[in-house]
Amino acid sequence: MTENTPLDARFSPTGAPQEPGDAATQQGRRLTTAQGLRVDETEHSLKAGPRGPSLLEDHHLREKITHFDHERIPERVVHARGAGAYGTFRSYGTAASVTAARFLAEEGKETRVFTRFSTVLGSRGSADTARDVRGFATKFYTDEGTFDLVGNNMPVFFIQDAIKFPDLIHAGKPEPDREIPQAQSAHDTFWDFVSLHTEATHMLMWAMSDRGIPRSYRTMEGFGVHTFRLEAADGSTSLVKFHWKPVLGVHSLVWEEAQLTGGADPDFHRRDLADAIAAGAYPEWELGLQVMPDTPDETFEGIDLLDPTKIVPEELCPVQPVGRLTLHAEPTNYFAETEQVAFHVANLVPGIQVTNDPLMQGRLFSYLDTQITRLGGPNFAQIPVNRPHAPVDDMQRDGMHQTAVHEGRAPYQPNSLGGGCPIASGAAGYVHVPTPVEGRKVREAPASFADHYSQATLFWASMTPVEQAHLVGGFTFELGKVGEAAVRERMVANLVRVDRALAERVAAGLGIDITDIPEVTEEGSGSSADVATSPALSQVPQEPGRIDARVIGVLADDGADLAGIDTLRQALADQGATAVVVAPHGGEISTGDGSTAVDKALVTTRSVEYDAVVVAGGTAGSAVATDPATTVLLAEAFRHGKAIAAWGDGAEVLRSAVDADAPGVIAGSGAGDVTHDLVTALGMHRSWERLATIAGV
Numbered sequence: 077m078t079e080n081t082p083l084d085a086r087f088s089p090t091g092a093p094q095e096p097g098d099a100a101t102q103q104g105r106r107l108t109t110a111q112g113l114r115v116d117e118t119e120h121s122l123k124a125g126p127r128g129p130s131l132l133e134d135h136h137l138r139e140k141i142t143h144f145d146h147e148r149i150p151e152r153v154v155h156a157r158g159a160g161a162y163g164t165f166r167s168y169g170t171a172a173s174v175t176a177a178r179f180l181a182e183e184g185k186e187t188r189v190f191t192r193f194s195t196v197l198g199s200r201g202s203a204d205t206a207r208d209v210r211g212f213a214t215k216f217y218t219d220e221g222t223f224d225l226v227g228n229n230m231p232v233f234f235i236q237d238a239i240k241f242p243d244l245i246h247a248g249k250p251e252p253d254r255e256i257p258q259a260q261s262a263h264d265t266f267w268d269f270v271s272l273h274t275e276a277t278h279m280l281m282w283a284m285s286d287r288g289i290p291r292s293y294r295t296m297e298g299f300g301v302h303t304f305r306l307e308a309a310d311g312s313t314s315l316v317k318f319h320w321k322p323v324l325g326v327h328s329l330v331w332e333e334a335q336l337t338g339g340a341d342p343d344f345h346r347r348d349l350a351d352a353i354a355a356g357a358y359p360e361w362e363l364g365l366q367v368m369p370d371t372p373d374e375t376f377e378g379i380d381l382l383d384p385t386k387i388v389p390e391e392l393c394p395v396q397p398v399g400r401l402t403l404h405a406e407p408t409n410y411f412a413e414t415e416q417v418a419f420h421v422a423n424l425v426p427g428i429q430v431t432n433d434p435l436m437q438g439r440l441f442s443y444l445d446t447q448i449t450r451l452g453g454p455n456f457a458q459i460p461v462n463r464p465h466a467p468v469d470d471m472q473r474d475g476m477h478q479t480a481v482h483e484g485r486a487p488y489q490p491n492s493l494g495g496g497c498p499i500a501s502g503a504a505g506y507v508h509v510p511t512p513v514e515g516r517k518v519r520e521a522p523a524s525f526a527d528h529y530s531q532a533t534l535f536w537a538s539m540t541p542v543e544q545a546h547l548v549g550g551f552t553f554e555l556g557k558v559g560e561a562a563v564r565e566r567m568v569a570n571l572v573r574v575d576r577a578l579a580e581r582v583a584a585g586l587g588i589d590i591t592d593i594p595e596v597t598e599e600g601s602g603s604s605a606d607v608a609t610s611p612a613l614s615q616v617p618q619e620p621g622r623i624d625a626r627v628i629g630v631l632a633d634d635g636a637d638l639a640g641i642d643t644l645r646q647a648l649a650d651q652g653a654t655a656v657v658v659a660p661h662g663g664e665i666s667t668g669d670g671s672t673a674v675d676k677a678l679v680t681t682r683s684v685e686y687d688a689v690v691v692a693g694g695t696a697g698s699a700v701a702t703d704p705a706t707t708v709l710l711a712e713a714f715r716h717g718k719a720i721a722a723w724g725d726g727a728e729v730l731r732s733a734v735d736a737d738a739p740g741v742i743a744g745s746g747a748g749d750v751t752h753d754l755v756t757a758l759g760m761h762r763s764w765e766r767l768a769t770i771a772g773v
């Protein structure tokens with residue numbers, strides 16, 4: 077499934093395997109109290125007679141309930157909903173000329189990692205498929221200390237300065253009076269803020285595009301967003317942007333599908349990640365760098381590299397691969413690992429430095445600070461998932477939840493009682509690059525930060541017609557949920573400055589007349605004369621990609637062609653994909669001399685759980701053919717541009733629900749006749765031609 081083999085199946089962050097039955101894993105056979113006392117029974121509290129009051133003396137009752145009362149911790153103020161996995165990063169060694177960081181510079185070096193993906197706005201229990209930005213945070217347990225790359229699935233951000241973050245999040249989170257809507261930006265306060273705060277415009281284009289509704293974490297790009305300063309072993313520096321490129325390609329849901337999934341399977345992305353790892357289809361990304369010269373003005377081709385609302389188009393500066401991330405182990409315990417993992421933008425290693433991007437500068441403060449509330453004190457780095465794999469001698473002592481038993485008498489410097497240790501490392505330690513700093517104290521941004529539109533226009537111009545239609549749909553849906561007419565109108569007026577056709581289409585959907593809004597010619601630092609479009613921004617694949625851990629629903633019933641189902645199942649398994657048999661009832665379906673297990677009964681499933689749907693031969697006239705749920709399932713898969721196939725008389729079932737002559741609808745006489753086209757269609761992710769017809773573009 078993957079060319080990388082994991083170091084080991086699962087490891088504790090200290091590297092020591094956890095043994096079942098040890099105190100940490102609690103796999104023993106006997107129930108005890110927290111003090112290790114064996115408990116006689118745990119069904120009844122100690123009472124004064126069977127009908128009497130409970131006794132205060134019942135230490136087991138009190139301990140059990142007290143602990144339960146304190147089981148919850150504050151959820152993350154943003155990115156509360158997430159899922160994570162352990163893995164390995166293997167360096168290609170190609171970054172050695174730009175960074176001294178050993179985990180990147182040494183060819184073949186393997187570094188353990190923990191990655192957590194998240195949505196931003198929703199609460200911990202919200203649905204995975206909400207339209208939102210996705211977090212993509214990776215903790216590299218390097219032997220030089222922990223490096224955290226705390227990025228998103230979009231390369232830009234809504235704001236240019238961290239001081240606006242509380243404003244952005246207050247506007248985006250559920251409105252404070254009724255605490256609605258949950259996990260979405262489609263409401264008045266968000267659009268009020270972003271329509272007034274026009275530096276958000278480029279990021280809005282990303283959020284309203286298909287990028288806001290990924291198909292899975294496995295098929296998302298990731299970005300460090302800010303420009304970092306890398307320092308090579310010879311002291312030379314460069315300005316660099318980090319990119320994660322999913323080996324499976326970048327794929328998204330369509331909007332109706334995302335909404336339905338929120339109800340049918342709110343855990344869709346979490347389940348997909350866990351299922352893929354369990355199936356051995358380890359999610360993989362290549363880490364890439366855009367490397368730009370470290371010039372005094374910190375610009376590249378006229379683009380201000382300190383402005384986090386700007387990308388550097390890949391056509392101007394290609395992404396160079398430097399290593400590969402493979403996620404191969406699920407966490408053992410969600411709370412202990414995924415909930416308690418604490419990322420921090422300031423967790424850096426030699427060779428990787430920050431820049432003066434004002435958004436990044438504020439983040440250097442926020443992440444350490446927030447953990448103190450969230451994890452209850454300053455010792456959260458001792459929690460196993462947060463423990464560095466490099467030796468720690470920090471002279472920090474005591475505090476809430478201290479679990480270390482520190483030895484010695486001299487946790488201070490200078491000392492003689494501790495033999496002078498631990499000593500600082502000088503040039504062998506983390507040395508901040510001595511970039512010159514001077515200036516007047518001002519609350520101001522550079523003039524180039526005033527360009528809020530040029531790259532929003534670039535993004536729009538780089539989309540295919542189907543993607544443009546989806547963007548129009550995203551804006552129209554979200555603004556259609558805004559009650560205040562003035563907010564809707566202000567936002568559409570901003571869109572005129574991005575592209576008149578975009579604004580006209582959104583305005584038409586909202587019933588707003590924009591004929592009086594004048595054309596504004598934008599001049600910006602974010603546009604480059606050389607790049608009017610950036611094809612790298614489009615997600616439409618040029619050729620079929622891999623289909624690992626894709627799920628294909630096979631509609632069948634008693635009497636279906638079971639041999640055909642086996643053929644299909646095997647052909648899909650050969651490509652790493654999974655066939656799921658869907659029938660009107662659970663249990664088994666049988667045909668004459670054989671039977672096969674039903675994976676899902678129609679009543680428990682919905683089209684959104686499948687990347688493609690196939691109707692088995694031998695089903696015409698059966699209950700699955702006449703069940704209204706079949707028609708709904710096929711019609712949804714059709715509308716969502718998914719591959720649809722049928723063999724034998726299954727084609728009749730298909731034809732009664734959808735246009736069998738439409739692109740991406742496949743029919744053949746036997747199962748073996750449809751598998752090749754089905755795999756190819758899955759590799760393209762959607763029938764883009766059918767989606768274009770549906771969108772009328």
Ligand code: HDD
Nearest residue numbers: 152154155192211212213227228238241301438442443446
């Ligand atoms: Fe942030 C969490 C990504 C701006 C303050 N952020 C958080 C997470 C991700 C990001 C992926 C979740 C980490 C996890 O899985 O635990 N944040 C970003 C990106 C940003 C960004 C890519 C802009 C480029 N963030 C940002 C700003 C601030 C914060 C400007 C504050 C000034 N972010 C936080 C936080 C969080 C957080 C409050 C909440 C939970 C946590 O840190 O551990 O400190």
